[in-house]
């Protein structure tokens with residue numbers, strides 16, 4: 001029987017931190033989910049094989065011209081306060097062998113030098129959207145999102161040749177969006193590809209939202225650590241990851 005045991009504190013993370021522990025049928029802990037601030041909690045969790053993160057993007061939410069009405073998702077992102085960017089200090093090679101980080105076009109000029117300066121190698125990959133927003137006012141269509149994979153020695157990309165493409169095409173998962181309502185849920189196919197490519201067992205997502213990284217990590221047989229500030233998304237992640245553990249073939 002799989003169970004998510006909501007317990008009050010995790011002494012390793014700090015006595016004030018709420019945590020959900022998710023175990024598999026054998027009773028092994030496969031996921032630890034923390035509700036609170038990533039910048040405070042992440043350093044306390046220790047070394048991870050890979051941090052996989054989809055942090056708040058830095059977005060210009062005004063404008064849009066005659067396409068403005070089609071930018072509903074931008075309004076939702078703004079309402080959730082996840083358009084203001086993030087602090088690069090969350091990426092720390094002393095705490096992770098590798099990092100996968102999604103980012104907006106306008107964050108690349110800061111993200112890539114930070115990765116190049118701290119890791120052995122990096123590659124820029126993209127998720128090409130099957131149904132991009134019909135927006136192109138004085139710019140290009142937002143038909144792809146970038147993610148960088150940076151690694152130190154011993155944590156290089158994994159997988160068969162077929163898994164090692166730098167681009168993946170996927171559509172949004174409308175059922176997940178309808179069920180949980182988060183504006184930026186990443187497609188399961190994209191997260192599954194990332195999990196096939198990252199080395200090691202201990203995976204952390206400090207901005208886990210509804211737990212897309214966690215679901216993919218569990219399905220790939222890895223251990224997951226997730227942090228989310230907002231109670232609503234934290235609860236969604238607990239639900240999704242518990243369901244993923246229950247759905248494992250050997251469960």
Ligand SMILES: C[S@@+](CC[C@H](N)C(=O)[O-])C[C@H]1O[C@@H](n2cnc3c(N)ncnc32)[C@H](O)[C@@H]1O
Nearest residue numbers: 037038054185186207208209210211212228229
């Ligand atoms: C882009 S969303 C991640 C969505 C996720 N990839 C998914 O598929 O559901 C970023 C998330 O980071 C959370 N967040 C923003 N700042 C945070 C912080 N300082 N600590 C923890 N979570 C934070 C937001 O509430 C939001 O849910």
